[in-house]
Amino acid sequence: MNKRKINPAILPGALGLLSAISSQAAFSQQVEKSNIIVIYADDLGYGDIGCYGATRVSTPNIDRLAKQGIRFTNAHCTSATSTPSRYSLLTGEYAWRRKGTGVLPGDASAIIQPGRTTIASVLKSAGYRTGVIGKWHLGLGPQGGPDWNGNIESGPLDIGFDYCFIMPATGDRVPCVFVENRKVFGLDPNDPITVSYNNKVGDWPTGSENPGLLKMHPSHGHDMTIVNGISRIGYMTGGRSALWVDEDIADVITGKAANFIKENKDKPFFLYFATHDIHVPRVPNQRFAGKSGMGPRGDAILEFDWSVGEIMKTIDYLKLARKTIIIVTSDNGPVVDDGYKDQAAELLGNHKPAGPLRGGKYSAFDGGTRVIFIVGWKGKIKPGTSDALISQIDLMASFASLTGQKLPTSAGPDSHDHLDVLVGKSKTSRDWVIEHSTNGRLSLIKGDWKYIEPGPGPKINVNTNTETGNDPMPQLYNLKTDLGEKNNIAALNHAVVKELTDLLQSIKSGK
Ligand code: NG6
């Protein structure tokens, strides 16, 4: 694969300019000035967006970005849940190579160690101002977890981000507070925070003991401490002045993201904007509540689209569009009932969150890990659709390439430079991608083939009603003729199964 090369063959609209630039260094300086924004949705499905086929919910802002840019149809996150996908995105290493990279509790310690090379540190060393705003879910603090009432060490600021405003884990996990740089945002020191995932702390009511206090009831799990009328995973007490208001999360983090852009409008910047939408609990602002006709899940999609629109508006207002690459994608596939009774299943109608794909979040089928992926760069890339096989894990090496940098030898071991594919100059991309399901199963896509490793595990996740893709037998699908992975043809294609099993083995062993 084309690793870490600097590719001057981008920017079709700027070819005249580029031909005048003789040296690689001069080229790097030109492109170095391009800002990068990665908007990372949570649990947004391949079929949840207008330009990917949704009709019951409208997403005009994302659709507009797609019209101005490239809409990828064969793009993949690395894992079917949040923490491992985010770990891979930031480090360029498959999470399944490391223990302890599954879905983390809200009091977990950092799983990316201070000083490690990340997508942010790479861009920082290219002179970018780097920020992360929104969902983190990669742990904070040294072993033992973060000091919520003091300085929060081992966080984004220690792995290349200049600024952070984050939710430590997920909306459904305590503590329900934001962290800005090293402090809990808005914390009153006289009301310190205590968090536990093992036993009840303090005297705040819980969902299991006090269901009458709930404005949204759990369908499975999520019955511990109640915050804002919603019971969560984990127990907390204290920090009243710092608690987020679920209805305002999108407004708050989108506002912070817009501010970050404004403050850094004169420098190159990298913004990793990880929305809480459309993860549970889905509690959109009243501007969106009831507007989709599909209940809170559909309303959260409207809210997500609004957030994307605000970012685009800010960029346009500052006249930065030709200088800013905006990527919109998701950390994993869709789920309908993920633990709260929010009518997502009842009001779905004919909407298909995963579009034509089988399975969803948690699953080894493509619904878990084939995601929307749009690259916008006004005036700089030729709008269109690309069916090139791409993976989020390549963003790190591709951005290194964009900024004329070489990754240190041990950094981003699984990340490859496919900048030319991202900007539509080429469709010759990865030969294969790896997908990782919640129970640890790996799948390999190569060309039209998809192979899913055999192994134990239930076929249906009974809580979420998701098809897991688990099977004691090897599975092989031809995605060209069978995108919905309905016909397992492993038994008819032993040679292909053998080839893919061997390839998977060699990738696992790092060859
Ligand atoms: C699961 C939660 C689910 C969600 C998921 C993580 C229960 C019963 N389910 O354990 O609601 O929080 O973890 O989602 O607790 S992710 O998108 O952050 O990976």
Ligand code: CA
């Ligand atoms: Ca997720």
